[in-house]
Amino acid sequence: MTGLPIQYGMGLAALLFIAGLTGLVVRRNALFVLMCLEIMLNSTGLAFIVAGARWQAPDGQSMFILIIALAAAEAAIGLGLLLQLYKRFRTIDIDAASEMHG
């Protein structure tokens, strides 16, 4: 395979993951929250691919297929929730749905 060191791939995955996480924590718009979740899922997918390429194992690719399926399901449910959120609260600010006031 190519001589790209595993540190590069893993570093990219970690950067993507932290970017997604930061977005998840910082953004209040539900649409962006969903997108950040997608980024985080894909960053983990990338980590699996890189690891699979490094050790010449098919496990990484099969895990990636699993993650894509999961991400598709998650996107469908997340968008459904988003629509409901908008219907109930007339906004897609996720903090508006917090009624626990703990």
Next chain:
Amino acid sequence: MSLLVLTLIFPLAGAIALSLFPRMPDNTARTIGAGSVGLAALVTAIVMVFWGANGGYPYIQTLWQWIAVGDFDINFSLYLDGLSITMMGVITGVGFLIHFFAAWYMVHDLEGDPGMARFFAYMNLFIVAMLLLVLGDNLLLLYLGWEGVGLCSYLLIGYYYKTPANAWAAYKAFVVTRIGDVFLAIGLFLLYTVFGTLNIQTLLHEAPQVWNQGGVMVNVAAVLLLLGACGKSAQLPLQTWLADAMAGPTPVSALIHAATMVTAGVYLIARTHGIFELAPAIQELVGVVGGLTLLIAGLAATAQTDIKRVIAYSTMSQIGYMFLALGVGAWQAAIFHLMIHAFFKSLLFLTAGSVIIACHHEQNIFKMGGLRKTLPLDYWLMVIGGAALAALPLVTAGFYSKDAILWEAVANGHGVLWLFGLVGAFITSIYTFRMIFIVFHGEQKIHAEAGRGIPHHLPLIVLGVLSTFIGALIGQPLDGVLPSGAVEDYPWIEIIFEVISSVVVLVGLGVAAALFLGKRQLITQATEGGPGRKTWLFFNSALGFDWLYDKGFVQPFLWVARGHRHDWIEAIVNVVPGLASIGNSGLSAVQDGRVRWYAMVMFAGTAVLLAVLMFG
């Protein structure tokens, strides 16, 4: 004979039915309440006949094993002998008459308010507990009944719970009797430790072999039993609750606080007579307690204005006579007086209830007056009951039972106690006829409507008949159960003493007539001011025992409790709830529903875990 258990089952079924359906119509509640006790009385009569026909041997009916822990083995078994069958007769017989009367009384007392089913549920439960008390063949079963009657007494004193004074009276009765109950419980522990059993017959059989006459342990056991009996029977020093217990409806006073529950102490001492005979000093103490109580209660009764309180103090006084009889060894006479007292005292209470209803809930005797013409039936019944209470010679039942006690006291060499009893008889005569003269003679001050109907007349008349010499003809199968104590060697001397006490009673009647018939000028002037007024107040407060106990026990206890409200133990103990409270507010602040915050914390946690795994 195995019907015996039905006497418990009928009232228990009644109590359960009445408490499960508290909204049933009043008529149904009255029918169930009085009917179940009526059935129990019928069964008791049948059991009596069979028991007598079988020769009157003790009969034990074991229902099931109640407790079995190691060697501690208690059966739920009923023991029928001459003593318990006498008590059963009183409880179910007099109990049924009082329930029957209550069916009339409560309609007029409640005046349409709800609570009929509640009343009869408590009353039926009381009958069950009282029967358990007298039928239990071991002391633990007796104690179960003992606590059961205490509970029902509490519930019924506070029956009109919306008046705070009634609730406090119930509270007081419960707490004061509980002091006695604790001593009784300790007594049971002691007996079990020594004998390894609580079966009464075994105890009585083994006691003379284990304990010496007058030993320390037997004295302690007897004192503990005596204190238990004092609490339940309102004797010195635990007598203060009974007068306040009159807050309950009048049939309750008749059933619980005159005829049955307050005589439980007498029953307990009679039942464990073997232990008291081994402790002659304590048996003497029983007599002294009775003698003092009968005088104190008698003096208190002379200065009461509430008709029920007069009768309540007379009850304490009469139970004092029973204790005196137990103390001098007149065991059978004590139980005889117990039965006769149940007849005439429930008659007096029920008649008082009838008068109270007739006068529209007025209980102050000085506001009544002159009711002789409007309430002739009540008047004559009150005279019969009062005569039995005062023990007017020959025609009343009280004469035969009380004079048996006085004669056996003197014949067994207790001259001082006899004198106590004689003075008590004099006072009894005064306060009884004082009440009758004030209520029924003189000018009429109140409008009264006589009670009508069979439930009103029948129980009163039956009890009236039983309070005359006819009641004294009822024999009691106590031979072989209790030592007789009777002394029949000197019939002539006995007659002399009977004449003495008769004269004393008649003089008391004369004094009462002189003081309270007519315009009552003498007594009014004497108690208007100065030392006379002070004496009256002293007697009215039952010789100040409430004040004494308040200053001696209640106030110091409250003072100590107040002082320790903020002490250092409290501070240490409060650390635990304080920490819990801080933890609670911290954790609840974390759970605020902001999902982004959750995610942040989750990742931070994961990062920490990873760091620990990698570098730890």
